[in-house]
Amino acid sequence: MxxxxxxPRGKAPGRAAAFTLIELLVVISIIALxxxxxxxxxxxxxxxxxxxxxxxxxxxxxxxxASYAVDNKDLFPMGxxxxxxxxxxxxxxPYLPTDENTNAGNVGGSILICPSDEDAARSYGMNVWAASGxxxxxxxxxxxxxxxxxxxPDASSILLLGEAWxxxxxxxxxxxxSRPMLAYGTFTxxxxxxxxxxxxxxxxRQFNPPAESRLDYSRHRHSGKSAxxxxxxxxxxxxxxxxxSTTDEELVDRTQGKSRYETLWSPKDREVENxxx
Numbered sequence: 125m126x127x128x129x130x131x132p133r134g135k136a137p138g139r140a141a142a143f144t145l146i147e148l149l150v151v152i153s154i155i156a157l158x159x160x161x162x163x164x165x166x167x168x169x170x171x172x173x174x175x176x177x178x179x180x181x182x183x184x185x186x187x188x189x190a191s192y193a194v195d196n197k198d199l200f201p202m203g204x205x206x207x208x209x210x211x212x213x214x215x216x217x218p219y220l221p222t223d224e225n226t227n228a229g230n231v232g233g234s235i236l237i238c239p240s241d242e243d244a245a246r247s248y249g250m251n252v253w254a255a256s257g258x259x260x261x262x263x264x265x266x267x268x269x270x271x272x273x274x275x276x277p278d279a280s281s282i283l284l285l286g287e288a289w290x291x292x293x294x295x296x297x298x299x300x301x302s303r304p305m306l307a308y309g310t311f312t313x314x315x316x317x318x319x320x321x322x323x324x325x326x327x328x329r330q331f332n333p334p335a336e337s338r339l340d341y342s343r344h345r346h347s348g349k350s351a352x353x354x355x356x357x358x359x360x361x362x363x364x365x366x367x368x369s370t371t372d373e374e375l376v377d378r379t380q381g382k383s384r385y386e387t388l389w390s391p392k393d394r395e396v397e398n399x400x401x
Contacts, residue, residue, distance in 0.1 A: 171240070174239040175343075175344045175359075175369060178240060178247075178344070179367050181236070181247075182235075182238075182285055182287070182360070182367050183361055183365075183366070183367035184221075184235045185220075185361060186284055186361030186365060186367060188235075189201070189210075189219075189284060189361075190365055192215075192219050193274035196256075198273040198274040198275045199273050199274075200250070200254045200256055200273060200284070201250070202256050203250055203256075203257065203304060203305055207257075210250050210255070211230055213231050217231055220236075221234045221235060230245070230246065232246045232299065232301060233245060236248060238287060238359075240344060241287075241343055243299060244290040244299060245290075245300065246290060246301045246302050247287060247290055247340075247343075248285050248286065248288060249285065249287075249288030249304055249305055249306040250285055250304060251282075251283050251285070251306050251307060252305045252308070252309050253271050253272060253309065254271070254273075254284055254363075255305070256273070259271075265310060268309055268310060268312070268396055269392050270391050276363055276391060277391065278391065279363035280363075280364040281362065281385075281387060281388050282362060282390070282391070283360045283361070283363075283388065283389065284361050285306075286306050286358060286360045287339060287358045287360075288303050288306055288338050288339065288340060289302060289329070289338060289340045290302040290328075290329075290340075291329045293328040293329075300328055303322075303338060306338050306339065307320075307338065308320055312382075312396055313382075313385075313388070313389050313397060314376050314381055314383050316338070316389055317337060317376050317383060318336055318372050318378070319337065321335065322334060322337060322338050339372075340358060341355055341356050341357065341358050341371070344357045344358070355372060356371070357370060357371045358370065358372075362387075382397045383397060
């Protein structure tokens with residue numbers, strides 16, 4: 125019997141030990157837990173990257189407007205009752221990268237798209253008070269603001285471009301275009317920030333309830349709620365060439381119903397909301 129070899133039970137010669145069912149379940153549970161932990165972080169990182177790209181895009185567009193102004197005696201492009209408007213190829217097109225697309229004369233694509241703006245060809249709008257050309261006084265009444273050009277004082281506080289809802293769709297493609305102008309000249313700064321509803325149209329996206337204003341605060345939100353329910357931040361390009369991201373709470377004082385005047389629609393914002401200081 126001295127030459128007899130005893131083989132341990134459960135282990136055949138030449139075969140590796142297999143995982144038991146319990147061990148497999150434990151491993152799968154750990155992987156599922158890690159995925160559950162990492163996915164929100166990855167989603168947040170993706171949103172942050174989109175916001176940074178959007179901020180970069182609007183800054184580049186602001187630089188395009190500044191270049192236009194250099195060639196046009198400090199004036200920014202035309203808007204509203206003046207034609208052609210800023211978003212037309214013949215106006216801002218020469219100052220944009222070469223990979224933009226056009227549709228019915230509208231410039232889109234390239235730096236005009238915010239990555240968080242789904243199915244959009246243009247995501248940004250221009251401050252109405254920056255527009256040059258012959259604009260009807262009924263649209264920009266002097267009592268509600270002051271039109272300005274690139275030489276305006278306090279240029280670091282005056283917004284030039286912002287994220288507007290892309291709601292219009294043309295018949296030529298399935299992409300959406302933002303309104304060209306951000307504000308109404310007949311409304312106060314506070315109203316233009318948060319109390320000028322932006323309804324959907326029969327030509328494009330439908331909002332129910334209407335969006336809070338022409339500014340789109342929904343693209344860079346952390347909540348998974350609908351765009352009409354969840355607040356986030358929006359990006360602005362300023363006259364001095366810088367761009368910044370901000371929330372509506374940083375822009376307005378809702379208890380007072382006034383702007384905080386950190387970002388200005390025109391040099392007259394304080395005077396408009398405080399006529400008798």
